Amino acid sequence: MSDPAIRGLADLNRLRSAPPLSSLERENLKTELIAEMNHFAWFTVGIMASSSTEAMTCLRDLELAMGWPSMQLEDKTRIDSGVFLKANQSTGCIRIRAEVGLGEGFLLSGHQVESQQSGSQSGPTWGPLPLDLFRD
Numbered sequence: 001m002s003d004p005a006i007r008g009l010a011d012l013n014r015l016r017s018a019p020p021l022s023s024l025e026r027e028n029l030k031t032e033l034i035a036e037m038n039h040f041a042w043f044t045v046g047i048m049a050s051s052s053t054e055a056m057t058c059l060r061d062l063e064l065a066m067g068w069p070s071m072q073l074e075d076k077t078r079i080d081s082g083v084f085l086k087a088n089q090s091t092g093c094i095r096i097r098a099e100v101g102l103g104e105g106f107l108l109s110g111h112q113v114e115s116q117q118s119g120s121q122s123g124p125t126w127g128p129l130p131l132d133l134f135r136d
Helices: 009-014 023-037 052-066
Strands: 042-049 083-088 093-098 105-115 119-129
Touching (some): 009 119, 023 105, 023 119, 052 083, 052 105
Antiparallel strands (some): 042 083, 042 105, 083 093, 105 119
């Protein structure tokens, strides 16, 4: 990959921001991510971006690519500085807050459906991935 130490999703965990990737690297990471996502029932998404518009574009690209229903933004205040967006598929809720000093990219965490015996089960967190990974 562009960064010789990045060979798969696990290698991204040590980074603050999504690395620049070639087209082939992007496709390989996307393929690996989608395969891993198949093991989980629902997801939370964290997006670090330069504005609320950029963060929402990343989330909508992901929702469209994965065939997810659109989640609902709680507060539609536009923020034109660094932001952190948190989206939760289980609640369908999106929250955005101003945040300074973050990297750039998105994080995705898989979760299992709650059961009476074990409660909610969280899986790994993948990323940071490029904001435009699912933009076609």
